Amino acid sequence: MSESVQASDVRRVVVLGAGTMGQGIAQVMAQAGYVTHLYDVDAARIGRAIESIKQATDRLVQKGKMLNEARSELIGALVPTSDLAQACSDVDLVIESAPEQMELKVGLLREVKALAPERAILGTNTSSLSITEIGTRTAAAARTIGLHFFNPPPVMELLEVVRGLGTDEGVVATSLAIAKRIGKTPIVVNDMPGFATSRLGVVIGAEAMRMLESGVASAEDIDRAMELGYRHPMGPLKLTDLVGLDVRLMILEHLHREIGEQFRPPAILRQMVRAGRLGKKSGEGFYRWTESGPVPIAHKR
Numbered sequence: 590m591s592e593s594v595q596a597s598d599v600r601r602v603v604v605l606g607a608g609t610m611g612q613g614i615a616q617v618m619a620q621a622g623y624v625t626h627l628y629d630v631d632a633a634r635i636g637r638a639i640e641s642i643k644q645a646t647d648r649l650v651q652k653g654k655m656l657n658e659a660r661s662e663l664i665g666a667l668v669p670t671s672d673l674a675q676a677c678s679d680v681d682l683v684i685e686s687a688p689e690q691m692e693l694k695v696g697l698l699r700e701v702k703a704l705a706p707e708r709a710i711l712g713t714n715t716s717s718l719s720i721t722e723i724g725t726r727t728a729a730a731a732r733t734i735g736l737h738f739f740n741p742p743p744v745m746e747l748l749e750v751v752r753g754l755g756t757d758e759g760v761v762a763t764s765l766a767i768a769k770r771i772g773k774t775p776i777v778v779n780d781m782p783g784f785a786t787s788r789l790g791v792v793i794g795a796e797a798m799r800m801l802e803s804g805v806a807s808a809e810d811i812d813r814a815m816e817l818g819y820r821h822p823m824g825p826l827k828l829t830d831l832v833g834l835d836v837r838l839m840i841l842e843h844l845h846r847e848i849g850e851q852f853r854p855p856a857i858l859r860q861m862v863r864a865g866r867l868g869k870k871s872g873e874g875f876y877r878w879t880e881s882g883p884v885p886i887a888h889k890r
């Protein structure tokens with residue numbers, strides 16, 4: 590295999606998946622000056638994501654948090670695309686942010702590997718799946734790495750860099766340099782299910798759901814307990830709404846299989862996902878999401 594790209598040579602990025610996370614990641618990468626192609630199987634999602642980025646950055650300009658010129662450069666660096674081959678033809682860094690399903694991610698990254706130059710780093714924003722498995726099954730272990738962003742990516746400071754068993758140390762070093770360039774603070778974590786963040790985060794979220802199920806307190810009071818009692822910036826149920834209940838369910842199912850009983854998904858979570866109550870993105874989860882923010886709702890026990 591030829592050498593993977595050095596951080597100073599990274600110019601062109603492809604973000605795969607224009608959902609909750611892909612949209613924010615594309616914004617962050619474009620803001621740092623990378624030519625950022627945003628791809629999704631669902632073309633309508635790409636258009637919506639670009640529109641949301643335009644609106645979000647417009648608000649930043651209005652609040653004086655971003656210069657108009659910086660916004661224009663950011664928007665100019667974004668390239669919406671439905672043509673995967675064209676997007677990958679000269680890519681240096683891929684950031685896959687498709688749904689949390691191993692088969693889907695492996696299939697997509699295999700396709701990308703066949704289209705991209707050998708120097709390209711294959712990053713995945715998976716919250717819990719094995720980087721080692723993804724790298725092995727795409728036959729690209731050395732240049733496969735976890736680049737785990739947090740929600741919302743333009744605001745959250747952490748980048749969890751996950752090293753698979755076969756990940757090249759040069760690829761880790763390049764990822765750390767990229768993290769600095771995009772203004773994030775990286776941590777390096779070895780590839781274990783749920784890494785350092787999701788493994789702890791979903792335990793609190795799942796326990797909060799079980800407490801709601803058994804009637805310990807209302808959703809807002811459970812959240813307040815952690816916000817005011819433990820200084821969490823956001824309670825676990827509100828955070829689950831922000832992440833997406835479907836995303837949290839997929840992570841819990843994976844960690845339940847990999848680690849054990851403490852990760853068994855609560856019944857209320859399965860039921861809400863079946864009902865299409867996915868949180869902020871569907872308008873309702875543990876809260877109803879309005880223009881002015883989350884509004885408490887009563888939960889049947």
Ligand SMILES: NC(=O)c1ccc[n+]([C@@H]2O[C@H](COP(=O)([O-])OP(=O)(O)OC[C@H]3O[C@@H](n4cnc5c(N)ncnc54)[C@H](O)[C@@H]3O)[C@@H](O)[C@H]2O)c1
Pocket residue numbers: 605606607608609610611628629630631634686687688689690693697714715716717737738739740831832833836
């Ligand atoms: N939601 C969070 O807070 C959060 C935080 C960190 C990491 N993650 C991880 O990020 C990834 C994406 O999560 P999300 O919340 O953005 O999901 P999402 O459902 O909002 O978005 C996923 C997007 O991927 C697209 N997609 C589906 N199949 C595709 C394919 N074959 N090629 C390209 N695009 C495809 C969908 O159309 C959708 O737009 C998951 O791995 C998740 O675990 C999520």
